Amino acid sequence: MSALLVITFIALLLSAYTQYTTNMSIAGLVDASSSLANHVALKTLAYEEGEYTKEYVVDLQKIPLLDFRQEIGGENFMFQVTIRYTAGAEQVLGPYGPLPPSEGAVSSISVPVTVFDNYRFETGKLEAKVWRA
Amino acid sequence: MARLRREERGVSDVLAIAFMFLIAIFAGVLLHAYRLDAVTSAADRQLQLKAEYAYKTLELSQVENYSLSYLEAAAENLLGLGDTVVPENYLRERIDNMLNYLKPTDCSIMVELTNDNRSWVQISDNQPASNATQFTFSGDVTIIVAEAGENRVAQVQAKVTIYR
Numbered sequence: 001m002s003a004l005l006v007i008t009f010i011a012l013l014l015s016a017y018t019q020y021t022t023n024m025s026i027a028g029l030v031d032a033s034s035s036l037a038n039h040v041a042l043k044t045l046a047y048e049e050g051e052y053t054k055e056y057v058v059d060l061q062k063i064p065l066l067d068f069r070q071e072i073g074g075e076n077f078m079f080q081v082t083i084r085y086t087a088g089a090e091q092v093l094g095p096y097g098p099l100p101p102s103e104g105a106v107s108s109i110s111v112p113v114t115v116f117d118n119y120r121f122e123t124g125k126l127e128a129k130v131w132r133a
Numbered sequence: 134m135a136r137l138r139r140e141e142r143g144v145s146d147v148l149a150i151a152f153m154f155l156i157a158i159f160a161g162v163l164l165h166a167y168r169l170d171a172v173t174s175a176a177d178r179q180l181q182l183k184a185e186y187a188y189k190t191l192e193l194s195q196v197e198n199y200s201l202s203y204l205e206a207a208a209e210n211l212l213g214l215g216d217t218v219v220p221e222n223y224l225r226e227r228i229d230n231m232l233n234y235l236k237p238t239d240c241s242i243m244v245e246l247t248n249d250n251r252s253w254v255q256i257s258d259n260q261p262a263s264n265a266t267q268f269t270f271s272g273d274v275t276i277i278v279a280e281a282g283e284n285r286v287a288q289v290q291a292k293v294t295i296y297r
Contacts, residue, residue, distance in 0.1 A: 024168065031175050
């Protein structure tokens, strides 16, 4: 009987550990997608006006500069970006970057941004799909 | 004379074993609940980020056909300046469209500007439930009011809230 109890407890422990690692892995991926979207909007694609960088404003001319592989917290991630904005009708640019894997976890995030297009600041959205490389 | 054999289990033994199984099950539930909220917390952090970005988008992007940003135009209307650049009805319609375009899935988004006793409130959907989780980002919009003699600086408090 005590052997059965010990086996039950070990099985519970293993199951709980598996669930814990899965949860932490998903939470890490969700946080990585937030960080990547933030990095793209505030740095990589940020519109530059003279020597000033306008954060939260996406410059469409800088899209070719995107590096779709990034290291965050010692882990490598790949991502794909789509930009939507409303200049009259909705314009959709992208997706840019590699295709997400058909298997494995992919985290998706869409953040509001301002898009600089044709000398105007338009309302837009930056969508990123992120997965572990 | 009745004799107790060592192998026979009494009621107290059965109760002790049942109690140990209960403890094992309780421990299992506790172990499975450990850091169960990690994914929810990460999703909450995303919504907080989206509230910040929604505020910045309202602050930076220009109203269609005008060169003013949404928050500047709303602040001008709120202050009741005589010669507002963007008409109120047109601005309300544009902000409605914008909020519906920007709101995250299954969430409502509200923009609120206040100055003294005046306020300008617009929300993407109906009023959210009182127990809805809120993610807020706020700031100030500064408007320079041209007055006879000298210019005056007026500040309007702006707040963007995402309800889930």
